[in-house]
Amino acid sequence: MAVSPGSPTPMFPLGMALLPGEILPLQIFEPRYREMLAECLRSDNPSFGVVLIERGRELGGGDERHSVATDANIVEHHIKDDGRALLRCVGTDRIRVREWLPDDPYPRAIVEDFPDEAIETVGDSESLEAQYTEVAASIRSLFELVRTAGRSDAVFDDTVYGDVDRSFGWAGQLPLGQADRYAILAAPSPLERIAVLSEAVESVSAAIQFQLMD
Structure with a gap:
């Protein structure tokens, strides 16, 4: 069904x-x-x-x-x-x-x-692309930090698959809590979703850096 x-x-x-x-x-x-x-x-x-x-x-x-x-x-x-x-x-x-x-x-x-709200202006589209670029760089830095510490050999996959928003694919590679995952899922637009993901990446990075200090 x-x-x-x-x-x-x-x-x-x-x-x-x-x-x-x-x-x-x-x-x-x-x-x-x-x-x-x-x-x-x-x-x-x-x-x-x-x-x-x-x-x-x-x-x-x-x-x-x-x-x-x-x-x-x-x-x-x-x-x-x-x-x-x-x-x-x-x-x-x-x-x-x-x-x-x-x-x-x-x-x-x-x-x-529950489709995404449309991106209505050129400015919003440019802002979204800029945020994708910024968040992808942050995730790469996070993966490199973990690899350097010998905690994992995983490599960040930033491949775009079909019509699936990049934020979903990137979030699935991170050790996020369910509250963050749900916030990303429920965000009504790509702009709001990438903002939620950006905050989650910052929190994960800070937590991992703290763990690596031990």
Whole structure:
């Protein structure tokens, strides 16, 4: 079942905010989510919404959820003999919950598309590009600092993939907390998103520099 604005959409609450373009491996074992998966797989383009839990736990229900979510396309799945399912999903479009429906038996919601606000002026477009350049330089410096300290050999990937905003791809490479990840996901425009990412990069850099002083 593909996410369809205006109709009930299956939702999967998690303790992480899924970003567009990000790969998400999942193991499905709760009976309610097995039923959800079976329903999704009846579609030619199976997907469901992934939403960050605001309060509560992933297991058992009774959690409180944020309102901005990400459509997750199922690109691979394997059903094991004991009924568990192993999934490989990729985050695609942002969606916003208009109304939560009863968990009957799995979480469902009425959703709507949540596209970025348009960049309306040449000045805003130039400002955005300048901020991309500045934030990318900060992330490269951060990765170089960590490599020099022997903590990681990871290399910053600043490749632009299709229509996915660079901020999402860059945020996915950083050790950000879920509050920062959600703020980046929920930012209404690329300009606001890159500003949120810039602040997060500064915080991570300061924390890592402090750790390296030990």
